[in-house]
Amino acid sequence: MSHHIVEFKDVFFRYPDGTQALGGINFRITHGESVGVVGANGAGKSTLLQHMNGYLMPASGTVTIGDLRLTKRTRQEIRRKVGIVFQNPDDQLFMPTVFDDVAFGPLNLGMDEASVRERVNKALCMVNSLALRDKPPHHLSCGQKSAVAIAAVMAMEPDILAMDEPAANLDPKSRRSLITLLKTFKHSKIIASHDLDLILDVCGRCIVIGDGVVVADGPSSEILSDRALLEENSLELPLSLQRR
Template identity: 45%
Template sequence: MTLEAPARDRAPAAAPLVLVERLIFRYPNGHQALHGIDLRIDPGEKLALIGPNGAGKSTLMLHLNGIHLPAEGSVAIAGIPVTRQNLGRIRALVGLVFQDPDDQLFSPTVYDDVAFGPIHMGLARDEVEARVARALEAVGLAGLERRQPFHLSLGQRKRAALATVLSMSPQLLVLDEPSAGLDPRGRRELINLLRSLDQTLLVSTHDMRLVAEVFPRTVILDEGRIVADGPTPDLLADAALLERHGLEMP
């Protein structure tokens, strides 16, 4: 049965990784992007965030690592409130991967980009090298450490951008439209990669086939409100629900 409500009918875990309560957000121009969001994500969940353009998806995601700070309501990651005083701790827990990988790749080589975070964490050289190796292996780019990022394909650049976040060992990965612009091979590689990751995932996407193949739980956001939250097969089978919120069946 499709749920058209923010709450989920299930026993809560002892400690959520993400807890958003009554979150309201207005931009400086007065536009209210979020209207009382309540969201709980438990450790290990893979959750898709879908909705039409302008629904507030990006605004919500930017609250999870403190790019936006709660003005009304609250956001907590692993029990730590997202506040200005806690930004360092929050950003160590939450890895944000933008839609355009060129927003995150700025160094002369892939190695330099992936090593940037661990180096600025003050880690020893051996640990930095180990983290870079693990991250590149995880995204299928081992052996490309010395390549220049702009010589990579779009799919490879997207995976390199993800590696820059994985090298920080975050507990939560937040990805914005990860399959946008990928050809079928790149998309299949992305699906396999997302399935293989151990981290908790929150992914905003318009790719309904990606949602169906990877994410057991889906949240629909529209006009700054959560209008549905439930098992992905149930929501994606509800044609009327999807049509009401500008979405298509996969």
């Protein structure tokens, strides 16, 4: 099952204003792995995620998804394989009703009406939100919005799921149900977050990023209990590990 891998090799990226965001990123994620990406504000987490489906193209180095190398030509193809869930669900839910929004991806894949409906229902069931089908996004609560945003991505049946701060703005209960939900997914998952407890709960592996390079990479339980490493990167021990 080598076709669900994600590989970054010496990836460099510089924004037009001159900020160096990625300075030689290297890692490899294999099929079915759950990986947390942590680091200080501005360390390059979001930039990294934006490389996963070709919204940004590396200045040098290569990004490989499955057996495809990311280029302008393979970009469309790669976007079908990698589903990205954004930090702010308002930016992601851009259609006037939940149904339209979840159907947006499948319709772009060129599916016929009946299978689109089936996909939408399936995706909404997966996140327990079928009842919200005909509502407009602006009538939803934050938790509902982020559930629907996940459904919208899942409706495309991606091989790899990438998420940027999935639990920001969620109340504790919604956060808990999100974690339960994430644990049920069999996909490869890459989650960028400051919520270290969530990462500890969901991800077996953790990558620490600082100033655009990989600072540490290993099992979450080891990395997230390394107080010195975490504090160096403006992070702190997960609350669940702080009890002595």
